[in-house]
Amino acid sequence: MLIPKSVKIGAENIQVLWFPALTDAEGTPVWGIFDTHERVIKLDTDMYGNKGLILDTFFHEIIHVMNSVNRLKLDDDTIYRLGFMLAAFLSDNEIPTVHDG
Numbered sequence: 001m002l003i004p005k006s007v008k009i010g011a012e013n014i015q016v017l018w019f020p021a022l023t024d025a026e027g028t029p030v031w032g033i034f035d036t037h038e039r040v041i042k043l044d045t046d047m048y049g050n051k052g053l054i055l056d057t058f059f060h061e062i063i064h065v066m067n068s069v070n071r072l073k074l075d076d077d078t079i080y081r082l083g084f085m086l087a088a089f090l091s092d093n094e095i096p097t098v099h100d101g
């Protein structure tokens with residue numbers, strides 16, 4: 001599985017960076033975080049080998065970016081549900097993209 005090094009969301013190019021022992025601003029360990037100031041997604045390297053966790057976390061952070069870009073004011077529980085649903089949807093379906101010719 002390939003997590004891209006950056007993703008384009010709306011007008012923004014968001015870098016995806018990996019760190020060991022990732023924490024949020026309060027110092028709580030987290031698997032992933034969208035840094036709204038640096039405009040980067042950070043993922044924890046301790047997830048290596050756990051494809052399901054990586055996908056869920058990656059799409060959770062993608063929804064965070066969409067929430068921020070569109071000022072949707074979604075709460076974190078809603079973002080979890082949308083992230084899980086998006087990850088499952090893309091895993092469960094063969095979706096052709098505009099890049100497939």
Ligand SMILES: [Zn+2]
Binds near residue numbers: 060064076079
């Ligand atoms: Zn979150």
